[in-house]
Amino acid sequence: MADRLAWTDGQLHMGETIITTQTGVSIYDGSDKTDYQKGFITLTTNRIIWKDNSAQMELPLSVIIFSEKKDASFTSKARLICAVSRGQESKRPGPFASSRHDEIQFEFRDGGCNDFLRLIQEELVKKRWLLQAIKPTAATTTTSDRTHRAGISGIESHIQHQLNTQQQSISSAFQDLNKLMQQAKEMVTISKTITNKIQEKRSDLTSDETIRFRSYLLSLGIDNPVTKESAGSQYHVSLARELASVLEKALKDTNGIMTLSDAFCRINRARGYELISPDDLLNAAVHMEELDLPVRLRVLSSGIKSFELTNRNEKKDLQEITELVKTMKSMSADQLANTLGIPVIVARERLTTAEANGSLCRDDSIEGLRFYPNLF
Structure with missing residues (x-):
């Protein structure tokens, strides 16, 4: 669905803020490589913006159904997969006229995929793009001017008005939260029902579809959690x-x-x-x-x-890491984390453990800490 990408001038909308940025990001239409490689990606409260020296485009967060990570391999870096909906609105001009895929993939050549995934998932939950900025009308402007001239009583009135507005927002938020909690048990029951349906119609589903769908069901909840x-x-x-x-x-x-x-x-x-x-x-x-x-x-x-x-074979893990470093000539903790899909602090732990065992050696320079095969 790369056709959901549209050209943009990159200017922020009213109320829109930048969340994070990352360099060295390439765009894939599904698994198909595009001409847009190693650009600069920005996540805002409203959209994903990608640009390089010749193009600038955006993907609204409102069209993203869900996002997930595709771990790095020997042939590609870690990728952010965004499954997008087929819009009913008129299509805006963009770099792709059509697409046969249901997802857009962003490959992070310089790392940072894990953090970007976490932040975009938070924004998909918050849905801050739905908040509309309220423009002051003539009536409110006049009231504001009158309040400004009213001295201390005007200030008190303005503070009370803000408190009332905040109280209404908080009350509305808790009403939504209560409804969500009431429906959570129903969602667990629904997930079990869908799982049973999958078992009944196993022959109609491919193995990939079944595995992927079950992974979504597992994220819905634990049946009868311990309390x-x-x-x-x-x-x-x-x-x-x-x-x-x-x-x-x-x-x-x-x-x-x-x-x-x-x-x-x-x-x-x-x-x-x-x-x-x-x-x-x-x-x-x-x-x-x-x-x-x-x-x-x-x-x-x-x-x-x-x-x-409990049955993890640490010796085997260290051997695999040592062989991986030999294959890549040298590695940093960030590169190992992206390759194996593990936290950076765990990757650093494994590299230093391999160093302590004499399998690797380090080079700590202004370019950062890197590990090399120990040839001595």
């Missing part, structure tokens, strides 16, 4: 078992290790309407090893706490 009311004094023990069952599959998809902060976000997204605190997560994690669960808590040498698979 303090239901588990009582065994809350943290029961929560540890729930964490292990949820994180085991996720860890297999993320090279066997995940930081505590990443796990906290993933668990609360899955639990939906029964959120847990960071203390609950940590108190449950310390029970994992004594319960002989497939997931355990580990403290890295940097002090960062992480989850990892």
Whole structure:
């Protein structure tokens, strides 16, 4: 759906703000390479803007259904995949007249895909582009002038008006939140129903479609999450078992290790309407090893706490990293993180561990810290 891209002058709209920027980003129509390579990408509260020396285009956030990351491989860097809707409105002029794909891919040649994905997902949830700037009318201008001339009483009246407006906004927000919490249990039930439908009509779906659809269903929530009311004094023990069952599959998809902060976000997204605190997560994690669960808590040498698979073969991981560095001649923590799809701090931990074992050596210069094969 690269035809949803439209030409733009790059000027910010009223109320629009810049969230983040990144260099070295290429555009793909689905998996097809385009002529727009290694440009400058900007995320705002309203859209994604891409530009280079000869072109400048935009993709409104309102047309993005969801976004996800495609991990890097030996032939390509990490990519941000944006599934977009087919618009009903008249098409604006853009670089592509038509497209046979349902998604646009942005390849991050210089890194930064993880942060960009996190920020765009936050904006897709907030939907700040829906907020319309209110232009002052003649009546409000006159009132404002009158209030300005009214002295202290006018200031008090203006403050009270602002408080009333804020109170209405807060009340409206909590009404929406309450409705969402009421519907969360229904969403879990719906996800189970859809899963059963998939099982009944397995022959009508391809394996790729089934796997991808199930991954979306898993993000809807955990059925019957553990609570303090239901588990009582065994809350943290029961929560540890729930964490292990949820994180085991996720860890297999993320090279066997995940930081505590990443796990906290993933668990609360899955639990939906029964959120847990960071203390609950940590108190449950310390029970994992004594319960002989497939997931355990580990403290890295940097002090960062992480989850990892109990059967993880660290020696094998270090050998793979050493071979990867030999293949690439040298690597930084950022490059390893993008290649393996792991946090940068975990990538740095693995590189320094390989260095401590004598497999790698480092070069710490003004260009940053890089690791090379140890030839001595």
